[in-house]
Every structure is written in structure tokens, then in C-alpha cells.
Amino acid sequence: MTDTANWDWETKEKLVSDLNEWKDSYNWVEEPYVSPDGEKIAAIVNTDEAEFNVCENGKAWEIEEPFEKAYSLRYSPDGRLIVLSAADDEWKPVVDGKPWETIFDFIWDLKFSNDGKAIAVASQTDTEYCMAVNDVPWEDSYTFMTCMILSADGKKSASSVQTIPLGQAEVFKFQEGAFTAAVNGVPWDKNFVNVWNMAFNADGSSLAAEVRHNLYDYTIVVDGKPWNTVYGCVWQPIFHPNTNAVIAPVKLKDGWTLACDDNILWDSRFTQVWQQMVSKESEKIAAIVASSYGKWTIAVDGKPWNITFGDMVTDAVFSPDGSRVACIGTDKEQYTICDNGNAWDMKCDMVWKPVFSPDGNKVAAKIDKNGKRTIAVDGRLWNKMCDEVWEPVFSPDGSKILCRSVEDGKYYRRIIPVNEF
Amino acid sequence: MALPYIEYEKNIIDQGLETGTERLTKERIAKVVDKVIGGETGARLKAYVDTCVHCGLCSDACHMYLSTKRDPKLTPSAKVKRTMSVILAKKGNVSPAFIKKASEIASTECNLCKRCVQYCPFGIDIAYVMSVVRRICHLCGVTPLYIQDTAHSHSVTQNQMWVKEDEWIDTLQWQEEDSREEIPDCRIPLDKEGADFMYSVIGPEPKFLAQLLYQTAIIFNAAGLNWTMPSFPGWDNSDMAMFTGDSEIMGRNKRFHYEAAQRLKVKKIVMGECGHAFRAAYDMGNRWVSWAMPPVPMVHAIEFYYDLLKSGKIKVKEKYKKSVTLHDPCNTIRGRGLHEKARYVINELCENFIEMHPNREHNYCCNAGGGVINCGPPFKKKRVSTNRIKAQQCADTGAEILITPCHNCHSGMEDIIGDYGVDMHVKFINDIMYEVMEKPGLE
Amino acid sequence: MNNFNGIYNFVSGPLVWLAFIIFIGGSIYRIRNLIVLVNKKERYIYTYMSLKYSLRSIMHWIIPFATVNWRKRPLMTITTFIFHAGLVIMPFFVSAHVVMFHNAWGFSWPSLPESFTDTVTLLVIICSIIFLIRRLVLREVKFLTDASDFGVLLITAAPFITGFLAYHNVGSYHFWVILHILSGEIMLVAIPFTKLSHMLYAVFTRAYIGSEFGKVRHARDW
Numbered sequence A: 001m002t003d004t005a006n007w008d009w010e011t012k013e014k015l016v017s018d019l020n021e022w023k024d025s026y027n028w029v030e031e032p033y034v035s036p037d038g039e040k041i042a043a044i045v046n047t048d049e050a051e052f053n054v055c056e057n058g059k060a061w062e063i064e065e066p067f068e069k070a071y072s073l074r075y076s077p078d079g080r081l082i083v084l085s086a087a088d089d090e091w092k093p094v095v096d097g098k099p100w101e102t103i104f105d106f107i108w109d110l111k112f113s114n115d116g117k118a119i120a121v122a123s124q125t126d127t128e129y130c131m132a133v134n135d136v137p138w139e140d141s142y143t144f145m146t147c148m149i150l151s152a153d154g155k156k157s158a159s160s161v162q163t164i165p166l167g168q169a170e171v172f173k174f175q176e177g178a179f180t181a182a183v184n185g186v187p188w189d190k191n192f193v194n195v196w197n198m199a200f201n202a203d204g205s206s207l208a209a210e211v212r213h214n215l216y217d218y219t220i221v222v223d224g225k226p227w228n229t230v231y232g233c234v235w236q237p238i239f240h241p242n243t244n245a246v247i248a249p250v251k252l253k254d255g256w257t258l259a260c261d262d263n264i265l266w267d268s269r270f271t272q273v274w275q276q277m278v279s280k281e282s283e284k285i286a287a288i289v290a291s292s293y294g295k296w297t298i299a300v301d302g303k304p305w306n307i308t309f310g311d312m313v314t315d316a317v318f319s320p321d322g323s324r325v326a327c328i329g330t331d332k333e334q335y336t337i338c339d340n341g342n343a344w345d346m347k348c349d350m351v352w353k354p355v356f357s358p359d360g361n362k363v364a365a366k367i368d369k370n371g372k373r374t375i376a377v378d379g380r381l382w383n384k385m386c387d388e389v390w391e392p393v394f395s396p397d398g399s400k401i402l403c404r405s406v407e408d409g410k411y412y413r414r415i416i417p418v419n420e421f
Numbered sequence B: 001m002a003l004p005y006i007e008y009e010k011n012i013i014d015q016g017l018e019t020g021t022e023r024l025t026k027e028r029i030a031k032v033v034d035k036v037i038g039g040e041t042g043a044r045l046k047a048y049v050d051t052c053v054h055c056g057l058c059s060d061a062c063h064m065y066l067s068t069k070r071d072p073k074l075t076p077s078a079k080v081k082r083t084m085s086v087i088l089a090k091k092g093n094v095s096p097a098f099i100k101k102a103s104e105i106a107s108t109e110c111n112l113c114k115r116c117v118q119y120c121p122f123g124i125d126i127a128y129v130m131s132v133v134r135r136i137c138h139l140c141g142v143t144p145l146y147i148q149d150t151a152h153s154h155s156v157t158q159n160q161m162w163v164k165e166d167e168w169i170d171t172l173q174w175q176e177e178d179s180r181e182e183i184p185d186c187r188i189p190l191d192k193e194g195a196d197f198m199y200s201v202i203g204p205e206p207k208f209l210a211q212l213l214y215q216t217a218i219i220f221n222a223a224g225l226n227w228t229m230p231s232f233p234g235w236d237n238s239d240m241a242m243f244t245g246d247s248e249i250m251g252r253n254k255r256f257h258y259e260a261a262q263r264l265k266v267k268k269i270v271m272g273e274c275g276h277a278f279r280a281a282y283d284m285g286n287r288w289v290s291w292a293m294p295p296v297p298m299v300h301a302i303e304f305y306y307d308l309l310k311s312g313k314i315k316v317k318e319k320y321k322k323s324v325t326l327h328d329p330c331n332t333i334r335g336r337g338l339h340e341k342a343r344y345v346i347n348e349l350c351e352n353f354i355e356m357h358p359n360r361e362h363n364y365c366c367n368a369g370g371g372v373i374n375c376g377p378p379f380k381k382k383r384v385s386t387n388r389i390k391a392q393q394c395a396d397t398g399a400e401i402l403i404t405p406c407h408n409c410h411s412g413m414e415d416i417i418g419d420y421g422v423d424m425h426v427k428f429i430n431d432i433m434y435e436v437m438e439k440p441g442l443e
Numbered sequence C: 001m002n003n004f005n006g007i008y009n010f011v012s013g014p015l016v017w018l019a020f021i022i023f024i025g026g027s028i029y030r031i032r033n034l035i036v037l038v039n040k041k042e043r044y045i046y047t048y049m050s051l052k053y054s055l056r057s058i059m060h061w062i063i064p065f066a067t068v069n070w071r072k073r074p075l076m077t078i079t080t081f082i083f084h085a086g087l088v089i090m091p092f093f094v095s096a097h098v099v100m101f102h103n104a105w106g107f108s109w110p111s112l113p114e115s116f117t118d119t120v121t122l123l124v125i126i127c128s129i130i131f132l133i134r135r136l137v138l139r140e141v142k143f144l145t146d147a148s149d150f151g152v153l154l155i156t157a158a159p160f161i162t163g164f165l166a167y168h169n170v171g172s173y174h175f176w177v178i179l180h181i182l183s184g185e186i187m188l189v190a191i192p193f194t195k196l197s198h199m200l201y202a203v204f205t206r207a208y209i210g211s212e213f214g215k216v217r218h219a220r221d222w
């Protein structure tokens, strides 16, 4: 995770850059992105016909040639600025203005390790596919690749790959299994009909995936070895951060539940279960569930909250000590934050993923209300309604919040004491 | 003038059905029927089958029956009699050859268009019963080849056409680049978190009909909208797995689709002119997942164009001159009641709109829907032959242009008017809107 | 004569009871089973049910010529409505039935004039014949028809035919009356256990599809 201790938590307000001025200098300015610490703001800008660059805090990158194409501009967790760019049909990631050496025919799906030190992309060259991490592509490439992931430390990358060629409409050959997972380019020795969403364990030494053996039998595979039981359906597995056990939602005859290392973990059955997560601290297991048809909530260790939402529940997160869970709940197109089973008394047009304070006592979130963006803490609004804000960050002691916002085209970085909300 | 009846070969060979049947055993059929009838279905199926009094009042609902010199085998209820009734009466003790025939009937002799629901006094949903037959055939591994391949594509790529992830982004960027000849700062914004809406399309658009993406970009940019498209899987709203009976993959597709919208933090999804995709996202796939209604509001293009014209965001420079008629796609009309909005849009865009009859909720299906067109070349002749009535209906309008705001209908209608020699061109609303609207960049 | 009396007393006494018990018990059983099945496997249906749209749908379909299909087939529509109205409403207002009820329970309600009920009876018989002809002649209906469909038609027509013959004293009155009562009982018993159960299920299937069309699809289902 990003260390926030050495960020500037004192300067109350900084006008970092006036985006209106950018608009005068360029034909157009695309949607801006801000650095995690809020000190920088950047956007892709058009400088001339089919010529693009990146502008950061009002200054364009100094690059030899303008980009013919540029997309997917993002800050890494460690504050570097990356864009995927092309010139003469040659694609390269460009990091803080410096391109990778490797050239690709196409790149997409930019990913970072937790600390931001590893930067990964999916790539295609001569219609062969592989991942590339920190300018190093896999040695092997494949005719087809989906579901790319990067381990937390960035040392391992994996994806679902096709290892057996398929002609047009060769449905029976497909059903024999043409796909597998490849880790750092090396495929498992067993094929499946489908290999979907995957997860690495904490140190990146194991990979688990959801698979389909044939058109009907679903299960979880860990490092190429499938569980013995087949299920009606499964979703993405995860590893327990402490025990290394694999936990996945599985569909049984009487409903969905969680399974752990091929044993049923929860007695309760739901009409849906997914996005399970384990707290490293409390070892509690929580998941988004539909407790009955069309009624969504969170279940912690198999017990659903009483409150349910008719539209959906998304973006669940554990408090740092693992004692609480917060999520977004939506009912009749109205979004709110639900903190441990209690919904905020505030209906919004959109809410972003809730953020816990380091002590776990407060929850903050970016929200959208009446077309304006702002930040809310424990259901109370910030007094500014902005054109745009980014997700709030708590100071290490939890007393302040970093607010990054655009008002009248000006980008501000502010430090607001939590008690001012 | 009455159009001629086109004979078609009754004995159609489809490799998916053939090979699947060869590998099928009676034991497997029994197990599958037990799973589906005993486990997956319930009161609806029972009530429908028990309630049908064999009165035949639904017959005139079905375009296939009406098109084939009233072939009694093609009435809605007859399709149940030839499939589900036998499976139930024999408690699953049927032969592989029977399943093959049942699969052909359920997949190519019913479009799941639900017109017959409006003609049966009991509201018996033949389309639902046919979907259950398809589910049984899927679990038996006996499905038509071409549509099965698209279901496989969905399972791997979450799109219908084996479109690779880079091809998708590349196509959008290419359309964006082209569109700048018309509107210099035109954009197709990818992954723009917090945009007002996400635009989703079906696999064939990037594959074969990229000009629709181009035109849409022009329309949305001209209207000054805050929109986005995902660069990642979930961009395709279509669903052939829904039509093969692979409910699990259907649910997975819908999960990807709605999660793309959730990830992009958009307030709604606007989708292109496709009927079956709307159905998949609006009241089929979402239900499998346990979203009672779409978790993110799902707006069909017809409705969105209506809003654009009504609010004045898109202005018409000069109305379309040629005479037009409208095919009401089942999935957005009987499936969502957008018929009056479609008429508003067309009247705003076109000078001379001629209704075909019957229309609105009582339209005849195009015979492409329900995955029938996706069963591919082996069944094309049959599909055209069993929809003479639709060609007749179009011909009777005398219109020059046939507007079909649905991809399946669009292709199906092209086949039909082509083979019956009806002198018409098929267009999407998108085509006409693009042609007649004011484009600010050009003034 | 004595023989007839014994049989008459039996069919008009214990058998009536039995028939009603089976009819009511059987109907409750069938409907209960359906609801249990919904609760067990298709609870989601409740999410989409709407009283307003259920009634909207049912009303359109129980009014003659209120739907497109009723308008498209006037003969069938008239036949269907006369047949069903005769079948469901008539038995309550035939004077002989009212008198019998009065004798047994000591209270009664107004009955319809005999000439009227006699005409309706005849009409129901004619409707049955039309139904029979449809099944034999119309290709699409013939294809759908099973032996049991003729059986069910016979079961429903029989009380009217026998009642008509009895009323007009064709041959032995007693004979026809006994057959009339017996056939009525057979029909009652058959309702829950044959295709006649459409009488029990129709309201549910209509209500469900009416709700789906009204609440979700925003389209008419008639």
C-alpha cells in the first residue's frame, strides 16, 4: 500500500493548477487524473491534428515526437504518470514521459502492483498475445488471452490463454478444452473449456481460477489442479491471506454459498454470492449476497445483514481491523453508503467506494448529488459542491482528509480536519 | 400483390445437431429431464402445460404458421405438443433422435417473440416453454452449430463474435479518428469514470458494422453528451447463450455487462439498436443473477433517441425525404412498450412515414429473432420461407425504406425482402438520424 | 320405479356430497400445490405480480370482443362466451336446481324462467357441437386434439344434453334425470383432475402474464 505519512498534511489549501489555462493552450483537454498525494494533475491533450501529448500541472511532457494516439492515462500508486501511446502504429507505455523500449502492435489493460513499482500491460504483437511487466514481455505468447491479473508484489502476472488452435465454429473441439492459465507466460499442463477470473495468493506463489470442465461442470482450479467437486456455477476464488486456503462462491442445488478448499464453508444458502473477501486481521469472511430474490446485502461469516437493497450492492470493504464492513447500496436508482448494516441517511445519484479511517471509526466517500461532486464523512457532506472530486484519503492519524477537487476549472488540493464535516 | 410461397427443404442437416445426437444416450436425456423438470422449473411450466386446452386460438399469432399455407405443425401450441408435451408424458424417456428434432423445433421454429401470448386466452407463454426445451437440448449437448459457436464466444470473450480485447479498443479508436473529419474534436471516451452513461453495443458492431459506432460518436458528440464506453469485456450487451439455453453463461455475460457500468460509475446504460440484447439485459439475464430489475437502468436506443429529439439536443436539419415504414421489434415493443416513442422519433426524422399492419405490440416477428438467424446458413431458406407474411406486410406499405431498430430484425428483414424481391432498403434509426441531423462542427 | 328411486336417491344424495367434496377438495389441492410449487421454486414470480395489471389483463379477456383475438374470430368468441357463461352461471339459476336446493336447505333465490334456461341449454349444446366440429375440421385444431380433448368436451356437454332431454321428456324422464345428475357430478369431479382445471388455473396464468406485460414490459397483453 502507498505510504501516506510523508505527504503534506499541513498546507490547508493549494491551487495546484488552473485547467482553464490548459484549455487555451490546447485544442482539447481530456478528462484529468490526479496523483495519489494530490500534488499533481494530468490529462491527455490534443496539440494538433492527430497529435497528442500529456500535460501535467500545466506543463506538457517533453517528448521527441507527439503521440498519434494516447489513452489510459493513470497515476500509479507511487505517483508515477503512465499513458499508453502510439506513433506509426507502434505502441508503448510511456512512464513520466519516458517510453518503454519494447514496441508492441497494441497494448491495453494497464495494471499496477500494490506499491506501484510494477507496471503491467496486456499486449499484442503479430496477432500473438502476452503480458509485459516493467518493459519485459513474457517469453511465450498465445493466440488468445483474457482475464489478465498481476500479483500484489508485481512479480507474477497471469492470464487465461488459448493453447490449442480453433477453426471457425469448431464447437466440439472447443468443448474438449482449448484454454488454460499461464503464469509469467508458462501454461498449466491441463486444459479446460473455459478459464476465467483468477487470483494470486499473498506472496504470488499460487494461482487459483474459476473453470468449466465442459459446458456444464464448473469448479475451482488451484495451480492447475481442479477441485474434486463440480458445481452448477462458480465465481472468482480468493486466497485466505493467513491460511492460504482458497475460498470461492459455488452454486449448489439449493442455492449459492461459499466453499473453502472444496468444502462447503457456510451453512446458509443465498440466491447469489460473490466478491467474497477475508480480513487479514479479524479473519472474518464477508461477501456480497442476495439474501432472497432481488434483495442484496452483505453476509459476514454466513450471516446476512438485515438491511437489503433492491438494485444492487457493490464495492464492499473491510475496516482496517476487520471488525466492520462498508459498501455501496442502491435502491430505486438512489445510492448510499451502508456501514455495518446501517445505511447513511443520505441518498445520492452516485457513490464511490467507501474509505475507512485508519482506526476504522469513520467512513468517507466521494459522492455525486444533483450533478455536483463532493465528499461525505459518516453521512455528512463537505460544504463544497465541486465540478469534480477524487476519492478521499485519511491522514495516518485519521484526523484529516485529503480533498482533491476541481472548482470552476481550478484544481485544488486541500487538507480538511475530519471534524469539519 | 400476393407474394409466392417459397418451398424449403424439410430435412435439414446441421452438424451441431448431428454430432450432438450421435453422442447422446437415453440415460443422459433422463438425467437432464429430471434436472430441468424436477429441479429448475416449477409452477409456470406446469400451469402452462396443464392449462392449454388445445383450442388453437393462438395459431394466427404465429408468422410461421401464417406463412406456410397454415401448416398445423407450426402453430404455437403445436410446437409444445411436438416437444415438451412428449417429454413430460414420457417422463424423459425419449430418444436422442427425438431430442434432435425437439432442438430443431425449439431453436429454429420459434423466435420466442411472445406474440402468441397476446392471442391465448390464458396468456400461455409458449416462448417460455420453448426456452425450457432449449435448456434441455443444451444440457443434452444438442444445439445448432452456429449459435453454439456464438455461445462459446460469449463464454470466452463475453462478446458474441470472438472479438479480441485489442480489436475492440482498436476499432473504437479507428472510428474516433475517422469521426474527426466531421467533428474535429470528436471523441469516443474510453473508461471515463463518472460519465453520465455507458454506451454498450453488440459484438457484430465492431466486427462488421463499425460505421454504426462512427455515426453514434457523431450523434453523441453533436448532442454534447457526457458518455463513455468500456475498454474491457462487458461492452457487449448481446447474449446468444440466453438462446442456446446456457443460462449460466447468460448470467455471466450480464454480470460482466452490469459490472462494467458499476465500475465506470455511470448512472445508466444506453444500448444500441438491438432487441434480443435488450431482452437479455432487461428481463432474462438479470433475473438469473437475482437482479429483479436491471441494477443500472438500461435504456434502449429508441428511448434515448426520443429523449435526444424531445429535449432538442439533436435537431433535424432537413427531414428524410424517402417514404419509410417501421418494423416494431418484439423485444423492445412487446418487451418494453417503446412503440409510441419509436413513432415519435421517426416522425421527427422523416417526412413520410407509412404504417405497416398489424403494428405496435401486434407486429409480426421478423423470424430472425430468438437466435434463429444465429443458427446460420443451414436454416436460412427455412427462415425466409416461414416468414412470407412479413415480406407481404412490408411490400403492402409500398415504402422505399424499412426502418428496423434491431440488429437481428435488420439482418432477417434484409434476407426476407431480398428473397421475396420486395423493393426496399433496410436502415437503422441511427442511419437516418445521422443523415438528417444538424452537425454543429460543420457549420 | 322403485329401482329408479333408489338410484335417484343415491345419485342426488350421497353422490352429490361426494362430488362436491372431491371437486372442492381437489380444487383446493390443485391450487395449493401450484402455490407451494411457486413458493418452493419460483418465488421470484411475486416480485413481478401486480394487482392492477392482473385485473387489467383478466378484465380484457373475460369481456367478449375486448381483445384483438376475440375480435378476429367472432364465431369462436360468441361460442366461447355463451358456452362458458352457460356452463358456469346457468346451473345456479335453473328453477329445478333452485327448488332442489330449497328442499334440501330451506332457502332459495330467484330462478330464471324455464324457457330461457331451456334456450341457453340448447345454445350450450350447439356450442359444444361447434367445438366438436372445430376439433374435427380445422387442421390446426385437429393437429392439437388428443382423445382426452373429446372426452373433456363430452363431460362438459353431457349435463346439458341430459338435462335438455329430461326437461323435454324424451323417453324416460327418470333415466335422463339420473344421467343428468350423474354427468353433472362427473363434471365436478373432473374439473380438478383433467384439462378442465384450466378453470382453476386461468386466473393465475392470466394474472401472471398480465403483470409481466403491464409492470415489466409496459405493453398490452390483449
Ligand code: SF4
Pocket: B061, B062, B063, B064, B075, B076, B077, B079, B109, B110, B111, B112, B113, B114, B115, B116, B117, B126, B127, B365
Ligand atoms: S414464434 Fe412467436 S408467435 Fe410463433 S410460437 Fe414462437 S413465440 Fe409464439
Ligand code: SF4
Pocket: B051, B052, B053, B054, B055, B056, B057, B058, B059, B076, B077, B119, B120, B121, B122, B123, B124, C144
Ligand atoms: S396455447 Fe392457449 S390459445 Fe394456444 S391452444 Fe393452448 S390454450 Fe389455446
Ligand code: SF4
Pocket: B111, B112, B113, B275, B276, B328, B329, B330, B331, B332, B364, B365, B366, B367, B368, B369, B370, B406, B408, B409, B412
Ligand atoms: S429479431 Fe426482431 S422481430 Fe424478431 S424476435 Fe427479435 S426483436 Fe422480434
